[in-house]
Amino acid sequence: MKVIVIDDDRLVSVSLKTILEADPEIEVVALGNSGGEAVVLYNEYKPDILLMDIRMDGMTGLEAGELILAEDRDARILYLTTFLDDEYIIKALKIGAKGYLLKQAFESIVPALKAVYSGQSVFGDEIVTKIPMLLGGEAAVDFSAYSISERDLEIIEGVAQGLSNREISETLFLSEGTVRNYISNILDKLELRDRTQLAIFYFNHK
Template sequence: MKVLIIDDDKLVCSSLKIILDAEPDISVTGIGNDGESAIAMYHSLLPDVLLMDIRMNGISGLEAGEIILKKHTSAKILYLTTFLDDDYIIKALNIGAKGYMLKQNFESIVPSIKAVYAGQNVYGNEIVTKLPKLMTPAKKSHTYLEDGITEKEYSIIIQIAEGLSNKEIAELLFLSEGTVRNYISTILEKLDLRDRTQIAIYYYKNWKD
């Protein structure tokens, strides 16, 4: 697994490289110190996971991530920061980042990178506890039917928002896992979303009573 590290603190970069180089299945493919470097190095190196800070001089990590994801829609970005700002978390979720971790959760960095590489979304405990508040719905302006979502698709969306896995949804709704995956792909396309996390956010913000 190739990991690109972007952080404006060179000591943090060195420490992260030491940690990751100790893992036999991880290779640090490059190190940068600002958003501009993140964009350029991602395009040239195409890492499996981009481990990036948020607050940096010039282009921020969030701005860089948004630019990268517009061109590389399957990019796996894990934010590693000291800031627990609601606006940062919401922005990271909305652009399609795969994770948001606090630097002080030192022991979680390697497992989080591996989880993101495996296709999971990873958020630190501090972020998870904030999600219900951050996803509190505004006054509903439309229904799921107006978004072109069928009743069956809506039932799957509800279970995604409840945190159920594809297997659990399949068992609950008497469907095969393959059918659930197909439904989720259709839902993502209809709503122009990237992943399951964004489906949950969309549900809480737009439809949940």
């Protein structure tokens, strides 16, 4: 797994490189200290995951992430910050970030990277509890208007709760492959890009 680390504190970025490369599955291919560097380095190395801070001088991590995802919709960006600001969380979700973690939970960083690499979205416990409040819409929507069946809706609810395909399959007594197919079809029906956007859609329309 090739990772780029972006943090405006050079000591933090170097320390993160040391922590991450203690795991033989992770290679930190580049370090950067600004949003501008993040864009340049991402385009140069095309890493599996971009691990990035949010508040930085000049271009922020969110601005950099938006530019990168506009060019590469498959980019996997995991934000690592000390800030739990609502506006940051909403922005990260809406641009399509794969995760949002607090630096204080340093023991979760490596597992989070592996989860994102495997196709999951990862948000720390503090963030998950805030998402329904931040994204919840007032008007209920008739999901059947989108050709969403009751089974589809059960799958969507599982995704919105942050469950993996395996966890959803165990809950609904389906095979993991069947769940994967359901999610793919649901994304096509709703014209969405990934699980994160699906969760946002659910919370905005439930």
